[in-house]
Amino acid sequence: MPRYRLAIEYAGTRYSGWQVQKNARTVQGELLRAVREATGESATDLQGSGRTDAGVHAVGQVAHLDLPRAVAPELLRRQMNDVLPADINILGIEAVPHRFHARRDAVSRSYVYQVARRRTAFGKPFVWWVKDDLDVRAMREAAGALVGMHDFRSFTDSDPDEVSTDVLVDAVEVKEDGALILVRVTGSHFVWKMVRRVVGVLVEAGRGQLGVDQVEGFLEAHSLVPARVTAPASGLFLERVVYPGEQGVGPLRAITPI
Amino acid sequence: MPRYRLAIEYAGTRYSGWQVQKNARTVQGELLRAVREATGESATDLQGSGRTDAGVHAVGQVAHLDLPRAVAPELLRRQMNDVLPADINILGIEAVPHRFHARRDAVSRSYVYQVARRRTAFGKPFVWWVKDDLDVRAMREAAGALVGMHDFRSFTDSDPDEVSTDVLVDAVEVKEDGALILVRVTGSHFVWKMVRRVVGVLVEAGRGQLGVDQVEGFLEAHSLVPARVTAPASGLFLERVVYPGEQGVGPLRAITPI
Numbered sequence: 001m002p003r004y005r006l007a008i009e010y011a012g013t014r015y016s017g018w019q020v021q022k023n024a025r026t027v028q029g030e031l032l033r034a035v036r037e038a039t040g041e042s043a044t045d046l047q048g049s050g051r052t053d054a055g056v057h058a059v060g061q062v063a064h065l066d067l068p069r070a071v072a073p074e075l076l077r078r079q080m081n082d083v084l085p086a087d088i089n090i091l092g093i094e095a096v097p098h099r100f101h102a103r104r105d106a107v108s109r110s111y112v113y114q115v116a117r118r119r120t121a122f123g124k125p126f127v128w129w130v131k132d133d134l135d136v137r138a139m140r141e142a143a144g145a146l147v148g149m150h151d152f153r154s155f156t157d158s159d160p161d162e163v164s165t166d167v168l169v170d171a172v173e174v175k176e177d178g179a180l181i182l183v184r185v186t187g188s189h190f191v192w193k194m195v196r197r198v199v200g201v202l203v204e205a206g207r208g209q210l211g212v213d214q215v216e217g218f219l220e221a222h223s224l225v226p227a228r229v230t231a232p233a234s235g236l237f238l239e240r241v242v243y244p245g246e247q248g249v250g251p252l253r254a255i256t257p258i
Numbered sequence: 259m260p261r262y263r264l265a266i267e268y269a270g271t272r273y274s275g276w277q278v279q280k281n282a283r284t285v286q287g288e289l290l291r292a293v294r295e296a297t298g299e300s301a302t303d304l305q306g307s308g309r310t311d312a313g314v315h316a317v318g319q320v321a322h323l324d325l326p327r328a329v330a331p332e333l334l335r336r337q338m339n340d341v342l343p344a345d346i347n348i349l350g351i352e353a354v355p356h357r358f359h360a361r362r363d364a365v366s367r368s369y370v371y372q373v374a375r376r377r378t379a380f381g382k383p384f385v386w387w388v389k390d391d392l393d394v395r396a397m398r399e400a401a402g403a404l405v406g407m408h409d410f411r412s413f414t415d416s417d418p419d420e421v422s423t424d425v426l427v428d429a430v431e432v433k434e435d436g437a438l439i440l441v442r443v444t445g446s447h448f449v450w451k452m453v454r455r456v457v458g459v460l461v462e463a464g465r466g467q468l469g470v471d472q473v474e475g476f477l478e479a480h481s482l483v484p485a486r487v488t489a490p491a492s493g494l495f496l497e498r499v500v501y502p503g504e505q506g507v508g509p510l511r512a513i514t515p516i
Binding site for chain 1: 267268269315339344345346347377378379380382384512514
């Protein structure tokens, strides 16, 4: 059965996340519908590198797609884009060996979060506007405490009995870019809600409400604080998924809605 | 009567243009409502540097506002933003002498148009996606023919008996920026629909459908061709309005919805 690798961007605003659901509009659901409309046949498998939550965006989501019959990848891309909603866009399709698995083979993932320091007429669906002054140095210091292998139980609603909450975080970058503060979190994988809670904790640190000691404490013992400061979905983008042999991410930049 | 100068950005998608109208949502109408809600009093005058059409955006619209009573400009800005829709944002308010007039005093205006060379999940309201290959050199050559003082009658629906269609165009820049082709038109003033027809003609030139001779011909005799190729409003941004003593525009860049 032929397998294809898809590179996908989407604005998550109108969707109940990636994962297909009954009675809800999802990105995976729209892609499955587009496959049917474009090819006249149903996908036998379509799996993303990971699920993004409701309202979360992606510029570099990767999925694998199995079809009953081989197709010309570039033609399929155009045919699917013709029937997809404007806020989901397939950037590329290529044939891959059947052993390629979008989730299991991914070696690294990065998310970018956009915090806006001012009101914006264009950016509302793509930022979190924080009105308070933020101390970027304090945010960076707190970010440093999260790098490495830690138990991120305080940062997730996943059940630690079901999913390991030990996560290796490769980097947490904080960068000023005009009216934006960008946060990029890179790691092998993440647990549910973790990135938004990391950002929420960093913003509290930037507000002077949390010190590095407290942030370190969230990794040592379970705390309800990160959950209380979860950053909204609007500012979050799945930026990049890296597979064996591929280069990691480049310099941190604002996600420009083209 | 105290007068204030406002710097305003807006996403024009949901609006029937700048100019207040009965039974239609307009940017000027929203601003007048915000003044009333923020101050409890009605503006005695609110005039923009120019009218933008339905669907056209602005990052640097300028208006003057007369109020019956003096207010603290920064407080007014925050109070108005608190009651404005998310897609209209007041960037700044300052007290100005009563002789300042947003339209009459403007010495130069610039518009940026964003042509997209690929489908985009984020940019649809802010670009015109042109699927054909475009020859940027041919676009630049055609742009050169439009610079200077010309009769732009072929480029407007304004009645030449009512409005002079002689316009001095200072510059028409064409620049590739990733997946975008940016066109910036700078001039003392423009006539109705002119910028969108200039862009439409340049895109036809880029498609190889119009040569420089034909573009020059549109300036010499009336032609219906520019009207037929009017570029859609979505890609157009009022970028900057310059007043005496102020610096002109900087390097041409994509309008980043923050």
